[in-house]
Amino acid sequence: MTELAIRPAVPGDAEEICRLLNAVDLIEIGREETDLAAVKDDLTHPEAALAENSWLAHRDGELVGYGLMWDDSGADRIDMDQYVLPDHQDAAERLFELMEPRALDRARANGADRAVIHLHLNTRPTVDPALLTRRGWNVVRTYHVMTRPLHPAGDVVPPPPHGLTLRDCREETDRIRARELLNETFAEHFDHQPRSYAQWKADLGGGIDWSRVWIATLAGEGDVAVMVTRNDREAHAWIANLGVVTRMRGRGIAGYLLRYAYAVYAALGREAIGLGVDTANASGAPRLYAAHGMTPYFAAHTWELTLPTP
Structure with a gap:
């Protein structure tokens, strides 16, 4: 398997990111549910700071993983999204290796003595749950879309x-x-x-x-x-x-x-x-x-x- 190329996202990546998210949607829920406008809103949000808080993982020119982080609390709570194609779990792990320290930096900058990081994933996610548990993550809540x-x-x-x-x-x-x-x-x-x-x-x-x-x-x-x-x-x-x-x-x-x-x-x-x-x-x-x-x-x-x- 060829090496990953990882870089921050820019607003011009919206269409490529949307295609990846819809590919994940098809696997997880059976239909495409991500709208391009929502992706653009994420990438142009006034608090986005994409250079520090976003990650694109490409392999052979294909986008196989995407991570985005934001800080609504101004304290210890930091939120992240991560999407990865199922055959590229090494991309998921590499994104975690980059995103977790960044979350810690953001919490520290807020004056917090810890980072409490939340990640929302489908109950049958394309990210391997075993990877999450190995890294110390635990499920603390369940939501339903009705x-x-x-x-x-x-x-x-x-x-x-x-x-x-x-x-x-x-x-x-x-x-x-x-x-x-x-x-x-x-x-x-x-x-x-x-x-x-x-x-x-x-x-x-x-x-x-x-x-x-x-x-x-x-x-x-x-x-x-x-x-x-x-x-x-x-x-x-x-x-x-x-x-x-x-x-x-x-x-x-x-x-x-x-x-x-x-x-x-x-x-x-x-x-x-x-x-x-x-x-x-x-x-x-x-x-x-x-x-x-x-x-x-x-x-x-x-x-x-x-x-x-x-």
């Missing part, structure tokens, strides 16, 4: 709970409020990292349509929920976030928002809608989604590695 078919005749806008109204976020003040509600409603969720308004907008990328980000207000209670949805995925519409403030949970608000999203995207001609959920979510979200017709599509593990800073 989907539901949409039907224009059956998915119509439901009547809201008494006193509940929705407004979209085309106004800047409402976008700021949406970010505040997300930080509040997801504060206790595993892996949630509070983000400033500017950081959050950068994370959303260029494909966000603010007319499909909604805030729910309940008479006498104020703003009680937020839902961020997207229509820029080719595979299906997407619910990126759905959060209800703690004191208002269990009153049918989340269920109403789900059905509202079903109706909106069915009317737009989308055939399916999806979302991701932590299977250990303490708020009971997996049961809620199942009760509203969503079924598991595929699952992913969060792998964790903790490294002490010297």
Whole structure:
């Protein structure tokens, strides 16, 4: 096997990276699910710093591995993505050898005494799980991507709970409020990292349509929920976030928002809608989604590695 050539990514690599990610998608879930726009958003994110935080592994001119690292916490938590073709496990190992020390450097620069690195992989990944365990990684969480078919005749806008109204976020003040509600409603969720308004907008990328980000207000209670949805995925519409403030949970608000999203995207001609959920979510979200017709599509593990800073 010929030697690997490894270099940082640049924005112009987006199409090649997208092809690799879709090749991995085909192996792991049976269909291509990565959109070029999402790859471009990653490579042009204001915090990307590709020269230090990205890696492309080529063999005989073919891209066989890709790694990307980012730091949302400003502390010890560092996140990474890694994708590799299954016949090139040496590329996966070499990427880990480069990425793990870089994560440690970032945590040290944040003043942390350790790096807690998270990596999200399909439960049947192209990366050999034995390689991960040999390097000290452990699975700490499991997520499901759930989907539901949409039907224009059956998915119509439901009547809201008494006193509940929705407004979209085309106004800047409402976008700021949406970010505040997300930080509040997801504060206790595993892996949630509070983000400033500017950081959050950068994370959303260029494909966000603010007319499909909604805030729910309940008479006498104020703003009680937020839902961020997207229509820029080719595979299906997407619910990126759905959060209800703690004191208002269990009153049918989340269920109403789900059905509202079903109706909106069915009317737009989308055939399916999806979302991701932590299977250990303490708020009971997996049961809620199942009760509203969503079924598991595929699952992913969060792998964790903790490294002490010297």
